[in-house]
Amino acid sequence: MNYQDLGYNDALQQHKTQQGLGDFEVGRVILEHKERYVVKTPTQEYEAELMGNLRFSANSRYDLPAVGDWVAFMEYDEGKALIQTVYPRHSIIERKAVGKTGQVQIIATNIDYGLIVQAVDRDFNLNRIERYLTICNSSKVNPIIVLSKVDLISDAELANINAQIQERINDVPVAYVSNTSIGYSQIEQFIEVGKTYCLLGSSGVGKSTLLNGLAGTTEMKTGEISTAVNKGKHTTSHRELIVLANGGILIDNPGMREVGITDTSGGLELTFESILDYAEHCRYSDCTHMHEQGCAIIEAVENGEIDEGAYANFQKMEKERMHYDSDAQERKKKDKDLGKLIKNMKKDKKKNKY
Numbered sequence: 001m002n003y004q005d006l007g008y009n010d011a012l013q014q015h016k017t018q019q020g021l022g023d024f025e026v027g028r029v030i031l032e033h034k035e036r037y038v039v040k041t042p043t044q045e046y047e048a049e050l051m052g053n054l055r056f057s058a059n060s061r062y063d064l065p066a067v068g069d070w071v072a073f074m075e076y077d078e079g080k081a082l083i084q085t086v087y088p089r090h091s092i093i094e095r096k097a098v099g100k101t102g103q104v105q106i107i108a109t110n111i112d113y114g115l116i117v118q119a120v121d122r123d124f125n126l127n128r129i130e131r132y133l134t135i136c137n138s139s140k141v142n143p144i145i146v147l148s149k150v151d152l153i154s155d156a157e158l159a160n161i162n163a164q165i166q167e168r169i170n171d172v173p174v175a176y177v178s179n180t181s182i183g184y185s186q187i188e189q190f191i192e193v194g195k196t197y198c199l200l201g202s203s204g205v206g207k208s209t210l211l212n213g214l215a216g217t218t219e220m221k222t223g224e225i226s227t228a229v230n231k232g233k234h235t236t237s238h239r240e241l242i243v244l245a246n247g248g249i250l251i252d253n254p255g256m257r258e259v260g261i262t263d264t265s266g267g268l269e270l271t272f273e274s275i276l277d278y279a280e281h282c283r284y285s286d287c288t289h290m291h292e293q294g295c296a297i298i299e300a301v302e303n304g305e306i307d308e309g310a311y312a313n314f315q316k317m318e319k320e321r322m323h324y325d326s327d328a329q330e331r332k333k334k335d336k337d338l339g340k341l342i343k344n345m346k347k348d349k350k351k352n353k354y
Helices: 010-018 052-057 126-138 155-168 184-188 207-215 267-271 273-281 296-302 308-353
Strands: 025-033 036-040 045-050 070-077 080-086 092-096 104-109 113-119 142-148 174-176 196-200 240-243 249-252
Touching (some): 025 045, 045 052, 045 070, 092 126, 113 207, 126 155, 184 207, 207 249, 267 308, 273 296
Parallel strands (some): 142 174, 196 249
Antiparallel strands (some): 036 045, 070 080, 092 104
């Protein structure tokens, strides 16, 4: 294994040179848990934590390492390291943080492809697929839909699912896998040396089984499905990066029950491009496409030109985006006001001192 197998490239090397990081080693974060990290190089893995200046100078979650990041670090004891800084990222997959107003949760960084996994026997949901597509499109990550457990349904049922996908989703590859490893070759054709792939999906859809099949080893434990609630008993408890035998890099994730939209980079517009094409013919340039008279999108829905389910899902996610933007702005204002208050307190303290 070499650095290129881990995804290292010329842009990262150029950053290392420009920033004078030659005295530090470079590695990739493959595991994160409560500000403790495992950093991997081609020859070794290190248990790592943050240097004090990085911890205390961080303005937001974006300034701290996440799984997939390249970092500059120094070894201070055998197998122990301190992370000095995070290298620039070319992509960030994120979602709205659960229960935290206006905040995001970084799922993984430096991702090239998002594998959106859904189990056809119980989990198939077009609305959820469109949510994951929006996350990928917002992050400039190439999506691939993976339908798992296809051996558990009939050919007619699978054909119906395919028809639903084709009706609402365009130009996204679809691969089919079973619990008996059938279909893995379809996914392997997308795997490239040095490229990073992130598994996205709910608990119990077969992400860990898929990872094990692609890795050729038992990297992740899997569990049976509870018939009482039709949920997977096993859920990956953390994000972890694994280098596959054929050179690809795969990141497994905990199953996500909630996929909150933060989209600020046009992800919704790409996901629902076929719907928004109608917006050019709306009466008003600032049309929200929700209730206005003369909205071309609403008219197309009423005429059957746009799928009602796709339109309803678009509306829901657009409202979430607007709500997130409002929360984020409010949080930013509060943080700014708090910063001013602290600054003024320091000034007053300095005056009183003299």
